[in-house]
């Protein structure tokens with residue numbers, strides 16, 4: 552039976568009179584990866600801060616097992632792993648020393664700490680770097696150490712706040728593999744991101760956040776098929792009025808994008824509209840699978856990576 556690892560109940564955060572997070576509710580199950588996806592400033596970091604107890608909610612509460620995070624923070628932290636946007640590793644220490652030092656926070660000392668750190672170094676592929684100083688590591692390896700540190704206490708829930716920002720594509724994929732392993736081991740993961748490929752690849756379920764509010768939620772596949780359908784056309788060199796007319800006739804959706812327009816293809820007969828578009832002799836025409844970026848554009852009129 553799936554067990555509930557974490558519940559967020561009616562979370563709000565005001566700074567002054569401005570609500571930056573409003574009425575966020577969800578449950579997170581063991582072995583589930585839940586993504587909070589939104590553009591810069593949507594409230595992702597504030598939300599995750601409230602979940603792990605770093606930010607005090609203006610209203611609402613977070614339940615982790617039997618514990619209320621804001622009332623029983625110290626106990627709750629024993630069951631959590633936290634990866635914030637900063638690496639905050641101690642540059643004076645080696646990888647191994649950083650991990651052993653952190654193990655002490657969980658009363659793991661001596662042989663037990665060395666054993667646990669040895670296991671983690673193996674599991675995270677860090678053994679060859681155990682004696683490197685932090686500043687000798689690339690960004691990708693530093694992120695691995697931060698993740699290793701976060702799971703030293705074998706947490707039930709891990710919070711990852713934009714964990715792969717700034718990493719190159721290979722390092723991001725390696726990081727994703729490690730996150731998938733956490734899931735396989737039954738850990739619940741809450742991940743914030745503004746990368747749609749990360750959300751699509753990793754997450755079982757998504758909350759789409761805009762201006763502090765959850766505007767939709769679902770599995771990546773379900774959100775895509777419900778909101779934009781399966782296929783998208785990118786087109787240039789045809790007047791907007793013509794495209795809007797075609798979209799209206801076929802019950803699809805058209806909006807400006809980059810130097811052209813995006814149109815959804817109707818699932819029941821995609822080729823009919825496609826052939827009509829080809830007949831308009833556009834200067835550029837591409838047919839591709841719909842993705843979460845399209846979902847966000849349709850729901851908000853904004854791109855995920857707009858600042």
Ligand SMILES: Nc1ncnc2c1ncn2[C@@H]1O[C@H](COP(=O)(O)OP(=O)(O)OP(=O)(O)O)[C@@H](O)[C@H]1O
Nearest residue numbers: 566571589590591592593594595596597598713745
């Ligand atoms: N301590 C604070 N005081 C006042 N405003 C704040 C504070 N922290 C965050 N904000 C504001 O709250 C809003 C949400 O910020 P938050 O960092 O949660 O967004 P985000 O989605 O994580 O963005 P990013 O992707 O850029 O990290 C922003 O407008 C931000 O300026």
